[in-house]
Amino acid sequence: MQTQKVIDHIVTWLKDYTVNAGLKGFVVGVSGGIDSAVTSTLCALTGLEVRCVEMPIHQAKNQVSRALNHIAWLQKNHQNVSIEQVNLTPVFDQLINALPPVKEEESRFMALANTRARLRMTTLYYFAGLHQSLVAGTGNKVEDFGVGFFTKYGDGGVDLSPIADLLKSEVYEIARFLNINQEIINAAPTDGLWGDHRTDEDQIGASYDELEWAMKQQEIGKNTTDFIGRKKHVFEIYSRLNRINQHKMKPIPVCKIPQEFKK
Secondary structure: OOHHHHHHHHHHHHHHHHHHOOOOEEEEEOOOOHHHHHHHHHHHOOOOEEEEEEOOOOOOHHHHHHHHHHHHHHHHHOOOEEEEEOOOHHHHHHHHHHOOOOOOHHHHHHHHHHHHHHHHHHHHHHHHHHOOEEEEOOOOHHHHHHHOOOOOOOOOOOOEOOOOOOOHHHHHHHHHHOOOOHHHHHOOOOOOOOOOOOOHHHHHOOOHHHHHHHHHHHHOOOOHHHOOHHHHHHHHHHHHHHHHOHHHHOOOOOOOOOHHHHO
């Protein structure tokens, strides 16, 4: 990958889109992970206003410290970067208390995990509205268009997606090129929605390198019968998630009413 050219292309695209929209800059949720670190840095390189929002909800301390360290590094290198810290833990807890109990605890845990992402989305749009800014998405290509590993109307609720055409490995390449903090590069990817230390790989059952491989195999027309062992298992994981999460990747279906019914 021609890393510098890719970076320049994204930065120009971000700036042109925002200026043409008549807006001032970007709001980015910074989690302490690689994707939000790269996205916020690319936004900072535009020279436009960048508001980094750190929004813990029962967050692991190392995730919070990585996020704050990254934002401090950005502010040291870019005068256009500011920080907002919003502790959403009490808001989340109060919402849990207001919701009725359910028998299926496992489904409740998943629903509440997605609720965390939606609370954060709401917070990002609050600041975007205050400061005439766009919410910049942090999803990469594998998450957004491969396995659908994001929350609809949560981290999937954004105005523009600067890294959504980059594979996870390419995001890491850009991170190294931009000298993103090594602690972020070394950290295992996690969505931070569970209040514990589970990683993306723990949840999905495959690493991002494996998912990238499966994504490429599907693109060239391979299917499950072409593989054995671990490769077969990974391809099955990818294919299943890609199939069941199409509702996240496609536009909202609209029921079209025949014109003769409206007469």
